[in-house]
Amino acid sequence: MFKIFKSESAINFMGLRKLAIVFSVIMMSLSVFSVFTNKLNLGLDFTGGTVIEVGFAQDADLQKVREVLAVNGFDDAVVQNFGSPRDVLVRLAPRDDVKAETIGSQVLDTLNEQLGQQVSMRRIEFVGPKVGDELTEKGGLAMLAALICILIYVAMRFEWRFALGAVIALAHDVFITIGLFSFLQLEFDLTVLAAILAVIGYSLNDTIVVSDRIRENFRKLRTGTPSEVINISLTQTMSRTLITSLTTIIVLLALFFKGGALIHGFATALLFGVFIGTYSSVYVASSVALSLGITKEDLMPVEVEKEGEEHDDMMP
């Protein structure tokens, strides 16, 4: 039989706890450092400006496109291939002109007249400068709102130590994923923001399953230190953690390689986020709960029976 993970005895995950904390702290510091020094390569959605995607009949000569645009007053244009050598993306910073939204068609006309070959418009996007500011604010707000809601829900369903552990793990994932985008200077657009929120969802899923098992084992097992109980729980859920991560990574790889250029940033963020999220649900969330001094008594509330009944009714 094909097996992903097999272990009869508990693995001492928590033994590596100190090492993991050092690793995570270093990664997070590097991420914050990178965001402050390298900044983020923010996409059109956030910065405002104009993007024009054009298709050429043959492979495009980028140098020539740049020259033509520079001569015609678009010297700030960033010209690059997009997806294939025939597709070219031209990006322009926001301008103060009155009719900023007409720049796209101006660029297209310029290219058509001056290049001596037919280019076809694939996409023109114009975003006003104010929209971006609003979006940045909203994006940050969305993340904060998500984290707070999760904190409240987990604290109610489990225990505040687990909730804090889960939220710290999520913040950890978000920081490091953003750090990666800053370090590699990958474009950070609206879809990447959505991907990071999806990473929060995914990582949380993992953390909850592990926490659920830890709670169950604290109640069930009569012996063992908190550290031992956590190790047993992590070992028991390891098989599931790996299988789910693997299937998710498989589909994300499909998306990364076949999904097209527009979805590349999204797939990158999620792919990386799933790795970090899997690691953090094992090491960060449980470690934090353990460091905060979780004990058997904390997880023995009176509500145990009531919860059992509730689930009973829903059983098929």
Next chain:
Amino acid sequence: MKPPIRKKPLQFKWQQLLSVIVLLFLMVSALPNIYQEQLTISLTAKERLTFTDDTNDKMTVPRLKSLLTSQGISVSQANATGNNIAITLADKADEAHAMAILNQQLEQHFFIASSLTSSMPSWLKSTGAAPIKLGLDLSGGVLFVLDVDVEQGIVEQFKGMSHELKSIIRTNNLRGAKVVQPKPTQLQVIGTRLSSEQQSLLIAEFNRAYPDVTAHKKANKITFNYSPQQYELFHQQTMDLALKTMRGRIEELGITEAVTQKQGRHHIRIELPGVHDPAQAKRIIGATASLDFYQFANNDSTGVFRINDSSGQMLHLNPKSIFSGSNIKSARAGQDEMGLPLVNLVLDSIGGRKMTEFSRDNVGKPMATIFSEYYRDANDQMLKKQKVINVANIQQVLGSQFSITNMSSAEAAQDLALLLRAGSLPAPVTIVMQRTIEASLGADNINNGVKALILGITFTLIFMGLCYRRLGLVANVALGCNLVSLLGLMSLLPGAVLTLPGIAGLVLTVGMAVDTNVLIFERIKEEIKRGRSTLQAVEMGYQNALGPILDANLTTLITGIILYAIGYGPVKGFALILCLGILTSMFTGVFVSKVLTNLVIRQNKTRLFGAAS
């Protein structure tokens, strides 16, 4: 600790039945998506055809077909019935090209129109089922996001109020009263000699015209302003009116599939699928034009509104307009006897009454028609540009019907008529975001997405099959059901739109949906290791996994809902798929796969995870 397994044969059957019914329902809803939409161009003869040889030749079906095929357009079907010819294109992306060719060649003889029809069988059509709506990034089209400057709208409103106050003071002979505007959104009437009755009269008269403004009486001044609630109400009304006006304009443009909605607090999002040339749409949507009619200033008018006409001559107008564009019931572009463009107007009852009253008193006097438009200057300041369209002497008592002459061109007359028909905007708007996507790029996006989806599904199916064998089969069937249910649900929801990030969400859902099954199967595996019988292990596995499944999915649902509430456009599409995917994966992962597991594993002798009990 564990509750004993209770047998509930009745409940079990009931749930089995419900699962099957829900699944079937969602499957039928998803069915329309496998049928392609076809573009049919219909040619209807303008008159009873008395053919010259030339037209006769062109209109035969084979000739039309070869005409299109020679231009690289493939035709899947062409039929003639009576005076009507229907041509179905193989690829709907060829629409613009085919229409251009046909219009050029046959316009004098035929009415040419195109429509999208589905190749769904009629029984399916009769259920009212429809395929998923595609977002702009998949279908191609134009997107506008407009910023509505409500603040400016309020400033304009207070300007109008100021004129109203001055005119009340004048007509009631309230001597010594002065109107000042300390803030753009506050008005004060200062008058030391005003008696309390006079103050009350002033307020009562004023509130008749502007009922939602609060007045505060003090010893020698009255302050008019909006309370926070009234401000909020004004904001809401302005946005609603702007939205309504935009819908009207788009309808006037003849775009039927448009989505117009509020985005955030002061933005309007307009999606126009299938529109390839945004120039006209933009001219109309972005226009902030309004039309007002003014009388010339005379001695008893308060203040003067000065404006230069096209020849540079300064006009002195009474700042209070006779009536505005909002009183116009219908407007139509036309020509006068000389063939010059004009706009014929019909006023509503209020406008008609105002016009009659005004013109009766002012026969022989001139009246100015002023066209106003807003635009942003280099410093992002909103400016109002006004233009005198014409000055005409009032020849007779006018009723509710008259015309505006002196239009610069037929096109200008058309645009003005359209704008007036759709109603004027209560506040200036500016385009803050515009996105034009070619249909071919949309088709590429769909292609890429579907490729990734198929690849992702294939690997997931193989992987689950290898991991869990017999139970893997259950998980794979459940995954298939999940996808079909998700498609069905998306087709059912009227507001659901599939976008490129939505497809990405669909792919991600495939990866994450198996998690529910993995959680259950791992529990079953543990129970078997503990030495339970197969059937018991299956029962316990499903029961024990339910808690973590609920918790994990509910928390993910929270993130999804926040994403849906705060994001917009493509991201909303992603969030929607994520949320619906969680719901359907819980349904198929728990209920459907329980039914399936019971079908596959019927006795204790069945070997699971290498152990038979």
